[in-house]
Amino acid sequence: MYVATVPALPYADPWQVPLQGRLQMLANGEHRVAYYAEEPNTSTFRYRVYNMAQVLNSQPGKRYAASWFFRPDLGSEREIAARADVLVVCRAGYEHRLVHLMDLFARLGKPVLFDVDDLVFDTRYVHLLISALGLNKDDPRVWDGWFGLAARMGATLTRCDGAITTNEVLAGHLREHSGRPVAVVPNFMNREQLDVSNRLWAAKEASGFAVDGHPTLGYFSGTPSHQLDYTIAEPAIARLMERHPALRLMLVGFIAPGPALGRFSDRVLRLPFTDWVNLQRAIAAVEVNLMPLQASAFADCKSPLKYFEAAAVGTVSVASPTANHVASITDGHNGRLARSPEWERQIESVLEGGPAGAAMATNARADALSRHSWAQQFPALRQALGWN
Structure with missing residues (x-):
């Protein structure tokens, strides 16, 4: 584990602003x-609202303005429609009050766009969602709930003039399903996330990338829905712990270790769900960031946010070769890609470190700053909103 860090930062949701x-x-x-x-x-x-608004509101000259609204604000839909030129509906299911807001914009000749970051709008893929989440396939309520959610998302999408999404794979599904024009604005780090990442990188550099003799793997999850993804890598983790007595695993969030790690429970560090600013401190501490994903069309639509969040603090990722991981990671250059039989070997290659490991960390950080920083996103966002 890297020993250099920065003090924990006070955190409050920056989007908690009165109507x-x-x-x-x-x-x-x-x-x-x-x-x-x-x-x-x-x-x-x-990622899809607050970060986008931050980019627009940060542009010089105050030519661009953005704000955000929620279901409890729909009583003020006339004022919202009067003040804005474009409405972007982010991953919201069809409901009558939302449709009223959308229709107000349409009657005023103002475009309405749908923003989505997952394959959750097409009922043909609901079975993949249910499998990926490890839900009970024998429970009709599971099918009713997820088919209802996907159908409502799809209904909202079809009432929009176009869509915005995170990557070209998901954009292809949106175009095929809706027939609408689709623009890509990737996920990226906001100002706060990047500021703390820069501080963490500087601290690691100043220490000469000092470690404590206990190499540590990290798996970071904000929801319990990634349990099945995590289990892809766990057998390899257990074998590595058997061969490397100093090796540890850090699990952050809602993921629980499986039976394969029962013998190594004293070497598994459990951290609770952590706010997204201080999460960068935990990611910066580990030598390897684990990014397993099940192979499916659903997984291929996932953005590589776990990669660039780790890259920004100089932590090397080992990832499943899903479409957007392959698009982001060149194996051996800025990370490692691992198919099912390769997890042990690829993790170990990073742990062995040396000049090649340091180069991967440096290359990954340079890539994250050049492609996944908030400061780089304005041209794509402006084009997606039709402001050319």
Whole structure:
């Protein structure tokens, strides 16, 4: 484990702004966008709404303005529609009050766009979702719930003028399903995330990348839905722990170790769900970031956010070769790709370190800063919103 770090940072959700403050954010600017999400969260909402608004509101000259609204704000839909030029509906299911908001924009001749970051709008893929989440396939309520969610998402999508998504694989599904034009604005790190990552990298550099003699693998999950993904790598982790007595595993979030690690419970570090700013501190501490994903069309639509979050703090990732992992990671250059039989070998190649490992970490960080920083995203976002 790397010994250099920075002190824990105070955290509060930066999007907790009263409605009048969020309406006021749209008072200025030649181009104004209102984002709608059912509720705020630290995953989709943060990446697809808060981060996007931060980019637009940070542009010089105050020509662009963005704000965000939620289900409880739908009583103010007329004011929202009057103040914004574009509405972006983020991963929201069809409901009558949302449709009223969308129709207000449409009647005013203002475009309505749908933003989505997962393959959750097409009922033909619900079986993949249920399998990926490890849900009970014998429970009709599971099928009813997920078919209902996907159908409602699809209904919202079909009422929009176009869509925005995270990558070309998912964009292809959106085009095929809806017939609408689709733009790609990738997921990226916001200002706060990048600031703490830069501090962590500087601390590691200043220490000469000092370690404590206990190499540590890390798996970081914000939801319990990745348990089956994690189990892909666990047999390899157990074999490595058998051969390397100093090796440890850090599990952050809702993932639980399986029976294969029962003998090594004293070497498994459990951290609770952590806010997304201080999570960078945990990621920076480990030598290897594990990114297993089940092979499916659903997984191929996932963005590589776990890769660039680790890369920004100089931690090397070992990832399943899903479409967007392959698009981000060149094996041996800025990380490692591992098919099912290769996890043990690829993890060990990173742990062996040396100049090649240091080069991978440096290359990964340079890639994260050049492609996944908030400061790089304005051209794609402006084009996606039709502001050319």
